[in-house]
Amino acid sequence: MAQPRSFPSSSSSPSSSAHSTPAVIGAGTRVRGRVTGDGDVTVLGRVEGEVHLRGALFVGEGGHVQSDVDADTLRVAGTLEGNATVSGDVTILSGARVRGDVRGGSIVLQEGGELDGRMDSEFALPRELGAADDDDDGPTVRR
Numbered sequence: 001m002a003q004p005r006s007f008p009s010s011s012s013s014p015s016s017s018a019h020s021t022p023a024v025i026g027a028g029t030r031v032r033g034r035v036t037g038d039g040d041v042t043v044l045g046r047v048e049g050e051v052h053l054r055g056a057l058f059v060g061e062g063g064h065v066q067s068d069v070d071a072d073t074l075r076v077a078g079t080l081e082g083n084a085t086v087s088g089d090v091t092i093l094s095g096a097r098v099r100g101d102v103r104g105g106s107i108v109l110q111e112g113g114e115l116d117g118r119m120d121s122e123f124a125l126p127r128e129l130g131a132a133d134d135d136d137d138g139p140t141v142r143r
Contacts, residue, residue: 022039022040022041022042022055022056022058023037023039023040023041023042024041024042024044025041025042025043025044025045025046025047025063026044026045027044027045027062027063028045029044029045029046030045030046030047030048031045031046031047031048031049032048032049033048033049034049034050034051034052035047035049035050035051035052035053036051036052036053037052037053037054037055038053038054038055039053039054039055040053040055040056040057040058041053041055041056041057041058042058042060042063043057043058043059043060043063043064043065043078044060044061044062044063044078045063045064046063046064046065046066047064047065047066047067048066048067049067050067050068050069050070051065051067051068051069051070051071052070052071053069053070053071053072054071054072055071055072055073056071056072056073056074056075057069057071057073057074057075058074058075058076058077059074059075059076059077059078059079059080059096060077060078061077061078061095062078063077063078063079064078064079064081065078065079065080065081065082066081066082067081067082068082068083068084068085068100069082069083069084069085069086070084070085070086071084071086071087072086072087072088073086073087073088073089073090074086074089074090074091074102074104075090075091075093076091076092076093076096076098076113077093077095077096078096078097079096079097079098079099080096080097080098080099080100081098081099081100082099082100083100083101083102083103083117084098084100084101084102084103084104085103085104086102086103086104086105087104087105088104088105088106089104089105089106089107089108090102090104090105090106090107090108091107091108091110092107092108092109092110092113092114092115093110093113094110094111094112094113095112095113096110096113096114097113097114097116098113098114098115098116098117099116099117100116100117101117101118101119101120102115102117102118102119102120103119103120103121104120104121105121105122106121107119107121
């Protein structure tokens with residue numbers, strides 16, 4: 001039997017740290033309770049409970065996470081119902097559904113992806129759009 005493909009191919013891997021092989025919660029598997037750890041996790045089944053990772057969380061197509069998420073990076077191709085606090089990148093892929101507030105270092109919502117909640121990320125406005133200050137990058141704004 002072929003090994004499930006855990007992360008979609010892209011030029012940037014979900015986590016480039018020295019984490020071990022991602023843990024996979026397979027299709028047809030339901031986890032109720034807290035999921036914690038140092039490493040990457042792929043959800044192809046269902047998780048109901050809090051998720052706290054020092055690594056990447058990937059919710060694959062058909063995967064469903066019904067909980068608040070705290071992770072280093074987050075990629076959603078399936079469904080996430082809960083708030084997400086992410087220190088790095090958040091990507092909501094085409095066809096994904098996210099219901100909850102998302103906070104991350106950067107947030108990408110691909111065309112065809114759904115977000116029913118708020119996005120919160122820090123970024124610097126170009127000088128032309130903001131008031132001048134002592135910072136060379138322009139003012140920092142939270143959205």
